[in-house]
Amino acid sequence: MRHGKPVIFATVGMLFGAAAVLVVSHLVTPAPQHLVTPAPQHLPSQRKKSSITADAQVPIVAGPRSFSMASPPPSSGDDTVTSKAQSAAHPSPATPRMHTVKIEQGDTLMGALISAGVERQDAHSAIEALRSIYDPRSLRVGDEITLTFDEPENQSFQGFSLEPSPAFKVQSSRSDDGSFSSSSIKTPLNDEMVRIEGDIGTSLFAAAGEAGVPVDIIQNLINIFSYDVDFQRDIQKGDRFALLIRRKVTPRGEAVGDAVLLYAAMTLSGRTTALWRHESKDGRIDYFNSKGESVRKALLRTPINGAKLTSGFGTRVHPVLGYSRMHKGVDFAAPRGTPIYAAGDGVIEIAGFKGSYGNYVRLRHNNEYATAYAHMSAIGKGIATGKRVRQGDVIGYVGSTGRSTGPHLHYEIMKRGKQVNPLGVKFPTGNVLAGAELRRFQGQRATMEKVYAELPVGMNRKLARAH
Ligand SMILES: [Zn+2]
Numbered sequence: 001m002r003h004g005k006p007v008i009f010a011t012v013g014m015l016f017g018a019a020a021v022l023v024v025s026h027l028v029t030p031a032p033q034h035l036v037t038p039a040p041q042h043l044p045s046q047r048k049k050s051s052i053t054a055d056a057q058v059p060i061v062a063g064p065r066s067f068s069m070a071s072p073p074p075s076s077g078d079d080t081v082t083s084k085a086q087s088a089a090h091p092s093p094a095t096p097r098m099h100t101v102k103i104e105q106g107d108t109l110m111g112a113l114i115s116a117g118v119e120r121q122d123a124h125s126a127i128e129a130l131r132s133i134y135d136p137r138s139l140r141v142g143d144e145i146t147l148t149f150d151e152p153e154n155q156s157f158q159g160f161s162l163e164p165s166p167a168f169k170v171q172s173s174r175s176d177d178g179s180f181s182s183s184s185i186k187t188p189l190n191d192e193m194v195r196i197e198g199d200i201g202t203s204l205f206a207a208a209g210e211a212g213v214p215v216d217i218i219q220n221l222i223n224i225f226s227y228d229v230d231f232q233r234d235i236q237k238g239d240r241f242a243l244l245i246r247r248k249v250t251p252r253g254e255a256v257g258d259a260v261l262l263y264a265a266m267t268l269s270g271r272t273t274a275l276w277r278h279e280s281k282d283g284r285i286d287y288f289n290s291k292g293e294s295v296r297k298a299l300l301r302t303p304i305n306g307a308k309l310t311s312g313f314g315t316r317v318h319p320v321l322g323y324s325r326m327h328k329g330v331d332f333a334a335p336r337g338t339p340i341y342a343a344g345d346g347v348i349e350i351a352g353f354k355g356s357y358g359n360y361v362r363l364r365h366n367n368e369y370a371t372a373y374a375h376m377s378a379i380g381k382g383i384a385t386g387k388r389v390r391q392g393d394v395i396g397y398v399g400s401t402g403r404s405t406g407p408h409l410h411y412e413i414m415k416r417g418k419q420v421n422p423l424g425v426k427f428p429t430g431n432v433l434a435g436a437e438l439r440r441f442q443g444q445r446a447t448m449e450k451v452y453a454e455l456p457v458g459m460n461r462k463l464a465r466a467h
Contacts, residue, residue: 095151096148096149096150096151096158097148097149097150097151098146098147098148098149099116099117099146099147099148099149100144100145100146100147101115101116101144101145101147102142102143102144102145103139103140103141103142103143103144103145104141105141107139107141108136108139109127109136109139109145110123110124110127110136112145113126113127113145113147113157113160116145116147117149117157118147118157119157122157122174123157125179125180126157126159126160126172126174126180127172128180129172129179129180129181129182130170130171130172130180130182131182132182133170133182133183133184134162134164134170134182134184138164139162143162143163143164144162144163145160145161145162146160146161146162147159147160148160148161148173156174157174158173158174159171159172159173159174159180160172165256166187166250166252166254166255166256167186167187167189167250167256167257168184168185168186168187169184169185169187170182170183170184170185171183171184171185187250187251187256188250188251189248189249189250189256190248190249190250190251191246191247191248191249192246192247192248192249192253192255193244193245193246193262193451193452193455194243194244194245194246194247194259194455195242195243195244195245195452195455196208196211196212196213196241196242196243196245197240197241197242197243198210198211198240198241199238199239199240200235200239200240200241201237202235202237203235204218204221204222204235204241204266205218205222207241208221208241208243213243213245214255214258214259216258216259217243217245217259217261220261221241221243221261221264224261224264224275224287224295225264225266225273225275225295226366226367229266229268229366234268234347234364234388235268236268236269236386238270239266239267239268239269240266240267241264241265241266241267242263242264242265242267243261243263243264243265244261244262244263244264244448244451244452244455245259245260245261245262246259246260246262247259247260260277261277262276262277262448263275263276263277263448263449263452264287268388269387269388271388271390273289273345274289274290275287275288275289275295276288276289276290276441276444276445276448278433278440278441278444278445280433280437281437281440284431286431288431288433288441290445292432292433292434292437292438292441292442293432293433294431294432296431297344297391298344299343299344299365299369299371299391299413299425300341300343300344300391300392301343301422301423301425302332302411302422303340303341303342303343303371303373303409303411304332304334304338304339304340304341304398304409304411305338305339305341308332308333308334309330309331309332309423310331310332310333310408311327311330311331312327312330312421312423313327313328313329313330313419313420313421313422313423313424314326314327314421315327319405320403320404320405321403328412328419329372329374329410329411329412329413329419329422330410330411330421330422330423331408331409331410331411332408332409332411333406333407333408334398334407334408334409335398335407336377336397336398336399336400336407337377337397337398337399338397338398338407338409339380339394339396339397340373340376340380340394340395340396340397340398340409341391341392341393341394341395342363342371342389342390342391342392342393342394342395343363343365343371343391343411343413344363344365344369344371344391345365345388345389345390345391346363346364346365346366346370346371346388346389347363347364347386347387347388347389348361348362348363348383348384348385348386348387348388348389348395349362349363349364349370349385350362350372350385351379351383351384351385351387351395352379352385353401353402354374354402355402356402356403357372357374357375357402357403357410358374358375358376358399358400358401358402358403358404359374359375359376359377359378359379359396359399359401359402360372360373360374360376360402361373361376361379361380361383361395361396363389363395368415368416369413369414369415370413370414370417371411371412371413371414372411372412372414373395373396373409373410373411373412374402374409374410374411374412375398375399375400375401375402375404375407375408375409375410376396376397376398376399376401376409377396377397377398377399377400377401377407378396378397378399379395379396380393380394380395380396380397381394383395383396413425
């Protein structure tokens with residue numbers, strides 16, 4: 001696997017994808033109203049705002065979707081339609097002839113029907129009938145329209161169908177009395193699990209996007225890791241991500257609606273953090289680590305054991321300078337050499353001597369919070385700028401370097417770059433699962449791990465198909 005190139009592993013049931021690509025008639029555009037604009041290459045959810053009001057009463061079509069595939073009978077060798085679905089056709093003298101056209105720039109629904117050989121009056125009636133459930137202006141470049149005609153001896157137009165979304169199809173069909181009526185047909189949807197892994201390169205957003213991860217999933221991913229990671233700055237070459245996503249797909253493997261992130265692991269500077277989605281009995285959804293601890297964890301207010309608070313946050317007479325000034329942290333008196341712990345997971349922003357602070361370490365925990373530790377006798381082993389630490393790692397030892405009167409830890413918490421009172425700051429409180437809820441979580445986690453491990457390996461770039 002090469003760095004920078006996301007590697008995508010398999011999904012199940014992706015057999016047909018874009019198989020049914022059909023030949024297109026060359027449509028001469030009459031160019032009236034409702035000109036088609038290019039389809040934005042967006043994600044499944046982009047299409048949810050379609051103007052369709054799907055009729056809940058219509059039957060759900062099960063089994064092969066042969067109707068929407070162009071399925072010319074074997075005899076119609078001169079038909080311009082070609083399709084991989086041909087073999088699925090059921091040849092019979094009564095089989096209507098189907099013809100599929102693909103909408104191109106500048107086409108209209110009316111123009112497309114007429115170009116395909118439909119009488120203007122029929123095209124108009126068929127479109128008018130559909131209008132109650134489909135706005136012809138919703139037509140996009142690349143949309144496919146399937147027209148139905150009676151058998152060769154009678155070329156009469158019987159109607160057409162199109163798929164505004166992979167989730168459903170709308171159709172306009174000629175009735176016995178010759179008029180047209182419309183209906184919509186929902187596509188049966190299945191759950192599909194997708195495993196995606198990749199190198200982050202320089203940007204998680206870019207790498208995940210390239211791997212086909214939907215934007216809403218990437219945002220969710222960044223959100224749940226933002227307590228540990230500053231995505232603007234923490235990402236380094238060699239960092240990786242791994243995801244398990246559940247989504248709804250049509251029988252042809254097209255994703256519909258929003259996907260759900262079930263599991264996410266980030267490997268940053270060689271350390272892997274894994275989170276699992278869990279919905280509690282009362283319906284709250286959160287992401288937890290393997291111990292059932294919510295990602296929303298607090299920073300330690302006292303990053304040192306057995307220390308005594310000797311100076312609080314706020315204005316005081318400075319013990320060395322002798323005049324009143326703001327004390328932007330809290331002081332904990334402790335014997336020289338007492339270990340000082342990282343208040344939370346984070347990245348070391350500064351580790352070194354810093355003027356009156358003496359030996360100083362500053363950790364960045366996420367976009368919001370940073371912590372700083374001053375006057376240390378020594379900085380911890382391996383603690384260097386850019387390195388990553390976990391909550392509780394020893395980052396240094398109590399001392400009296402810099403402007404200090406005796407061994408103590410000067411501790412600061414910065415919220416968006418501004419010092420706040422470590423004893424007063426309200427962290428987002430983390431939920432920790434316990435009892436039956438924890439057992440339920442662990443059971444689901446085991447299942448997700450099994451599903452993830454068993455997903456077959458293969459290429460799939462269709463996760464973010466534009467439908
Ligand atoms: Zn202090």
